[in-house]
Amino acid sequence: xxxxxxxxxxxxxxxxxxxxxxxFALIRxxxxxxxxxxxxxxxxxxxxxxxxxxxxxxxxxxxxxxFDYIGQLASxxxxxxxxxxxxxWREFLTLFPATVELALAALLFAGTLGVIAGVVAxxxxxxxxxxxxxxISLTGYSMPIxxxxxxxxxxxxxxxxxTPVSGRxxxxxxxxxxxxxxxxxxxxxxEPGAFGxxxxxxILPAIVLGTIPLAVIARMTRSAMLEVLREDYIRTxxxxxxxxxRVVFVHGLRNALIPVLTVFGLQIGSLLAGAVxxxxxxxxxxxxxxxxxSIGARDYPxxxxxxxxxxxxxxxxxxxxxxLYGLANPRIRHQK
Amino acid sequence: MSPLCKAxxxxxLLTSASFAHASNLVYCSEGSPGGFDPGxxxxxxxxxxxxxxIFNRLAEFERGGTKAQPALATSWDVSEDGLTxxxxxxxxxxxxxxxxxxxxxxxxxxxxxxxYQRMLDRNHPFRQAYPSEFPYFTDMGLDKNIAKVExxxxxxxxxxxxxxxxAFVQNLAMNFAAIHSAExxxxxxxxxxxxxxxxxxVGTGPFxxxxxxxxxxxxxxxxxxxWAPEQVKIDNLIFSINTDASVRAQKLRAxxxxxxxxxxxxxxxxxxxxxxxxxxxxxxxxxxYIAYNxxxxxxxxxEVRQALDMAVNKTAIIDAVYQGAGQxxxxxxxxxxxxxxxxxxxxxxxxEKAKELLKxxxxxxxxxxxxxxxxxxxxxxxxxxxxxxxxxxDWAKIGIKARIVSYEWGEYIKRAHAGEHDAMLxxxxxxxxxxxxxxxxxxxxxSVDGNNFSKWCDAEYDKLVVAAKRVTExxxxxxxxxxxxxxxxxxxxxxxxxxxxxxxxxxxSVKGFEISPFGRNSFSGVSNN
Numbered sequence: 001x002x003x004x005x006x007x008x009x010x011x012x013x014x015x016x017x018x019x020x021x022x023x024f025a026l027i028r029x030x031x032x033x034x035x036x037x038x039x040x041x042x043x044x045x046x047x048x049x050x051x052x053x054x055x056x057x058x059x060x061x062x063x064x065x066x067f068d069y070i071g072q073l074a075s076x077x078x079x080x081x082x083x084x085x086x087x088x089w090r091e092f093l094t095l096f097p098a099t100v101e102l103a104l105a106a107l108l109f110a111g112t113l114g115v116i117a118g119v120v121a122x123x124x125x126x127x128x129x130x131x132x133x134x135x136i137s138l139t140g141y142s143m144p145i146x147x148x149x150x151x152x153x154x155x156x157x158x159x160x161x162x163t164p165v166s167g168r169x170x171x172x173x174x175x176x177x178x179x180x181x182x183x184x185x186x187x188x189x190x191e192p193g194a195f196g197x198x199x200x201x202x203i204l205p206a207i208v209l210g211t212i213p214l215a216v217i218a219r220m221t222r223s224a225m226l227e228v229l230r231e232d233y234i235r236t237x238x239x240x241x242x243x244x245x246r247v248v249f250v251h252g253l254r255n256a257l258i259p260v261l262t263v264f265g266l267q268i269g270s271l272l273a274g275a276v277x278x279x280x281x282x283x284x285x286x287x288x289x290x291x292x293x294s295i296g297a298r299d300y301p302x303x304x305x306x307x308x309x310x311x312x313x314x315x316x317x318x319x320x321x322x323x324l325y326g327l328a329n330p331r332i333r334h335q336k
Numbered sequence: 337m338s339p340l341c342k343a344x345x346x347x348x349l350l351t352s353a354s355f356a357h358a359s360n361l362v363y364c365s366e367g368s369p370g371g372f373d374p375g376x377x378x379x380x381x382x383x384x385x386x387x388x389x390i391f392n393r394l395a396e397f398e399r400g401g402t403k404a405q406p407a408l409a410t411s412w413d414v415s416e417d418g419l420t421x422x423x424x425x426x427x428x429x430x431x432x433x434x435x436x437x438x439x440x441x442x443x444x445x446x447x448x449x450x451x452y453q454r455m456l457d458r459n460h461p462f463r464q465a466y467p468s469e470f471p472y473f474t475d476m477g478l479d480k481n482i483a484k485v486e487x488x489x490x491x492x493x494x495x496x497x498x499x500x501x502x503a504f505v506q507n508l509a510m511n512f513a514a515i516h517s518a519e520x521x522x523x524x525x526x527x528x529x530x531x532x533x534x535x536x537x538v539g540t541g542p543f544x545x546x547x548x549x550x551x552x553x554x555x556x557x558x559x560x561x562x563w564a565p566e567q568v569k570i571d572n573l574i575f576s577i578n579t580d581a582s583v584r585a586q587k588l589r590a591x592x593x594x595x596x597x598x599x600x601x602x603x604x605x606x607x608x609x610x611x612x613x614x615x616x617x618x619x620x621x622x623x624x625y626i627a628y629n630x631x632x633x634x635x636x637x638x639e640v641r642q643a644l645d646m647a648v649n650k651t652a653i654i655d656a657v658y659q660g661a662g663q664x665x666x667x668x669x670x671x672x673x674x675x676x677x678x679x680x681x682x683x684x685x686x687x688e689k690a691k692e693l694l695k696x697x698x699x700x701x702x703x704x705x706x707x708x709x710x711x712x713x714x715x716x717x718x719x720x721x722x723x724x725x726x727x728x729x730d731w732a733k734i735g736i737k738a739r740i741v742s743y744e745w746g747e748y749i750k751r752a753h754a755g756e757h758d759a760m761l762x763x764x765x766x767x768x769x770x771x772x773x774x775x776x777x778x779x780x781x782x783s784v785d786g787n788n789f790s791k792w793c794d795a796e797y798d799k800l801v802v803a804a805k806r807v808t809e810x811x812x813x814x815x816x817x818x819x820x821x822x823x824x825x826x827x828x829x830x831x832x833x834x835x836x837x838x839x840x841x842x843x844x845s846v847k848g849f850e851i852s853p854f855g856r857n858s859f860s861g862v863s864n865n
Contacts, residue, residue, distance in 0.1 A: 032746030043786030083370040165587045171574045283578040285552035
């Protein structure tokens, strides 16, 4: 097991450098410099332009900028945003909880509903329900997030008035940020009704963000479950006269969930990618929205370090999932 | 019962809190401001969030107009030679008291000196401690034209200029010229926290900064000590930040905000149909136009520019691109600008005559040119790509093949400054209500490397606009500008297309909101009941 962990850890270092090089190159491959973007159609005084570029450290040759960047990273400094002059790390920390809150809600929604739908579909294989689940999940998987989000807003928020259009909470509640998790902060703030209000704000974005993972998890659970149900030990369990519930949930589901667990891990990446769109639609103040705005403003430090932080997170989650998977399934960790 | 339990219990029961006594206004804004020091920024998003709310300037534009009127200065005198401006300051103006600053004195000349010297002097101690640029100030040429700023007593400040600038007071009324507290700056400098001037602002304006959460919300309290108390009719002003225009429109309809901005043409109809909303409109103080690069053949010939100009079907463009929300443009500036010449007429749409002109100029059929289209939506042009396609079609009819070119916005501007285009779509939104901001800034010889995207430098024209800037008498200036407009029309360095119409959606409970020609959103004097 230790050598397995070591092998995985060894992979992390080149991956990390690959990511730094990629983010550094990507943002610079897009043309346009931050001073020009800031000024719009207005003239940029060449002298002022030169000064700004110098202050931002953008007048040096590219390789020099890259080494400076790596040097900064090595000293644990993520730089400061060109636009707000606030430290990138601080901005990340204040915005990250909003994304985590949204992603967790989406995962909870996708996980529970997906596993239930998958199990039932597998048990009633070939039934109308099964076809329904498969059809809907295919639709959900191919749904453009942007359109889906606006559709739900039109229907539930504007049409029926059940859910708010956007944001994390009705802004008339003045909730001081403590943990950054709105649901927790509302409970700490002692403002009556704020928790319920925040919860209602969470519903639509969580559904929109959870739609694709829901489809994936439902399909994955169904096929894993079908596979497991064919196994000998299930037949044995049935033959022993165990109850259907016990066979399905204790013997079947527990084993079927192992591959589903990996899918969960892989979904973290697509959740964060989906968060960029979902947060934009619902004005959800998280890192997705932060990145989108920073790309528009050519805010180099935010884009490269923001993406780097997210990449590290995804790598770390996948690493953890790998380890957990290795623990759950001995066959994996002995593979070369 | 612990607060946690109580909150849990009440959470399900109450869906919205009651705010019976305070007057609140939620404004759905379009983006996060970069910071709260207006001098460092150039965009409306930054100005609305800080300059209009927290700060005042020496002079300010009247709400809904372009005239500069007294604000922190109650009056000003201009010397005979037009080079010295003496500002008399307002007595008894208090800076904001916040949890990070308690003022010990009222506003005075030192605050004006601090504000301007910081922008003028690269070696100013505050600028050493917190390196920053003041792009708008530099762009307006104020760093070069202001020779010195001095105080004669606590309530009098004298500006000395290097050259006469008829629009000087208008320039000082612009958003970037927000007056900071010298006392607060001192406090920050001593604490080694100079950069906080951009995050924890202190001003004299109608609203006091309370809290900012990036990408989510900015909170302000009504300033109870404001020097014009009748202007503050809101206790809590809240900016709710939403980048998507459709979402802003939905929030307004759902009553989650009271005022918003820049609706998409597609959302207008449903907003106007909603009985709970008001959507007043104003002709925009902007201009979308085609700039011909006169340094390149065949645009160096006037006949060619004339031909292209008269081949443009403007009415069709207004219908399709502006979806009716635009006004056909004739001159190089909007009709609401004083000195606009009503007597100038557009050349008639005449493809046949255009063909003849081209033939006479020796331009062969099938000549290829590039036509640049902006990649972004701007106030003066909601859809440059579509406009370019329509122009391509119009010009094809007279035998000119236009290839549409587009770059990322920053790159587009940079390459256009370098003159790489043949013809390009561009535009302008007025800054300060002065005709020079159009006729001088956009088409004058001094701007050939800057905003003059036609690279057009005409001696006759330039003499007129330079002379107009150097006199201070308005009637005299108007006459010179009218002559300049005639030259501009005759020489056709640009084809004016449209002035977009501004739509300002708000809940009908909002009273006193005036549409600013400059596109600013100001909440002083606004109430919401």
